[in-house]
Amino acid sequence: MNDKRRPTAKALIELATEAEDAARAVKGVTNSEGAEAAWGRSSVMLAASNGFSGGYKRSGYSLSCAVLAGEGTGMERDYDFTSAPHASDLESPERVGRIAAERAVARANPRKAETCKVPVVFDPRVAGSLVGHLVGAINGASIARKTSFLKDRLGAQLFAKNIRIIDDPLRRRGLRSQSFDAEGVQVKPLAIIDQGVLTSWLLDSATARELGMTTTGHAHRGVSSSPSPGPYNLHLEAGEATPTELMSDIKQGFYVTDLIGSGVNGVTGDYSRGASGFWIENGKITHPVSEVTIAGHLFEIFKSMMPANDLEFRYGVNAPTVRIEGLTLGGR
Numbered sequence: 001m002n003d004k005r006r007p008t009a010k011a012l013i014e015l016a017t018e019a020e021d022a023a024r025a026v027k028g029v030t031n032s033e034g035a036e037a038a039w040g041r042s043s044v045m046l047a048a049s050n051g052f053s054g055g056y057k058r059s060g061y062s063l064s065c066a067v068l069a070g071e072g073t074g075m076e077r078d079y080d081f082t083s084a085p086h087a088s089d090l091e092s093p094e095r096v097g098r099i100a101a102e103r104a105v106a107r108a109n110p111r112k113a114e115t116c117k118v119p120v121v122f123d124p125r126v127a128g129s130l131v132g133h134l135v136g137a138i139n140g141a142s143i144a145r146k147t148s149f150l151k152d153r154l155g156a157q158l159f160a161k162n163i164r165i166i167d168d169p170l171r172r173r174g175l176r177s178q179s180f181d182a183e184g185v186q187v188k189p190l191a192i193i194d195q196g197v198l199t200s201w202l203l204d205s206a207t208a209r210e211l212g213m214t215t216t217g218h219a220h221r222g223v224s225s226s227p228s229p230g231p232y233n234l235h236l237e238a239g240e241a242t243p244t245e246l247m248s249d250i251k252q253g254f255y256v257t258d259l260i261g262s263g264v265n266g267v268t269g270d271y272s273r274g275a276s277g278f279w280i281e282n283g284k285i286t287h288p289v290s291e292v293t294i295a296g297h298l299f300e301i302f303k304s305m306m307p308a309n310d311l312e313f314r315y316g317v318n319a320p321t322v323r324i325e326g327l328t329l330g331g332r
Contacts, residue, residue: 002041002057003086012037015093019065022097028069028105033077035065035097039087044178052184060175061087065100070108076288078103078258082314085173103257106278110290113279113331119253120294120327121246121280124310126259128317130324131165131236133264133271133298134158135317138192138200140207140218140229142266149269149298150198158302159196162239166191167202169217169232175316176232182221187232190216202229236319238311243321244283246308253280254289254329269298293330300326 016035024032038061045055064081080100082091122130134150142148150158169187171177181187183205192200203211204219204227219227239246247253260274276290301324308321 003059018093019097022094023067023101026101031068033066048184069104074109076107107288110288122322123257127319127322140203144210161196164237165193171233174233182219182227185217187217234317239307243308248283296327
């Protein structure tokens with residue numbers, strides 16, 4: 001997890017400049033919000049009352065770029081970024097800038113959409129948020145307080161049988177990898193969802209005691225805070241269909257590339273978020289769409305989830321393209 005290289009400020013500035021130059025070179029880009037490159041390293045040492053003593057070092061590199069395309073009321077913004085514990089795992093600055101620009105240009109001059117109920121396809125950049133909503137609902141603190149809509153669903157079939165969601169703290173060069181948790185408990189990979197079934201809560205020692213269970217090694221903490229449960233490197237396993245095949249039978253639908261706000265109720269499972277993206281017509285992505293709301297219930301979202309085969313490990317929470325049936329699209 002520790003890259004021993006120490007980049008200079010000049011080297012970081014050059015990375016950011018290369019990314020921004022690549023973005024501004026794309027036809028249709030009208031302005032730039034800039035690019036940023038960063039590096040850091042931290043050391044963690046833990047001594048606990050259970051006799052544990054250990055430590056590790058972690059490095060982190062990141063590069064991002066955001067630009068504008070279009071003019072006036074048709075102007076749109078988009079971005080791309082890359083982050084990794086090792087500099088050699090970063091995407092090239094030319095690619096980060098070009099992808100940011102191409103996304104912004106594609107979104108320019110969006111149209112409105114009529115209110116309807118359609119299949120919704122989540123781009124990998126936002127599909128991980130659905131995994132995040134699940135993990136928030138199975139956090140031991142929420143279960144102990146009985147403030148989760150999943151509080152009585154341990155062992156229940158929430159997803160289709162081909163769905164697996166893994167939390168892997170030992171993944172090589174993972175953004176959140178570590179060998180022990182904030183209480184000195186050894187960590188290990190855990191299939192939170194296995195064959196569609198919810199197998200476990202995420203527990204630290206305190207929440208495990210409240211629930212009469214054993215910690216799962218998911219304690220996290222800051223320098224001055226007490227431990228609380230949380231995930232490591234999460235991913236939804238890939239399916240077999242390509243993204244194109246996943247959309248091929250959609251006559252009218254919505255492809256989400258950006259989500260706005262946090263209108264998800266962890267107590268009831270109600271889901272409602274602002275979104276932008278592209279209209280799907282006869283299996284093809286067509287014109288950009290903005291200023292819509294997608295709404296449903298997380299039970300139904302989980303039940304109908306269909307992943308594509310394009311999983312990549314780029315974030316702390318990773319998912320392939322995902323299709324969800326019958327969400328309500330709130331438009332004009």
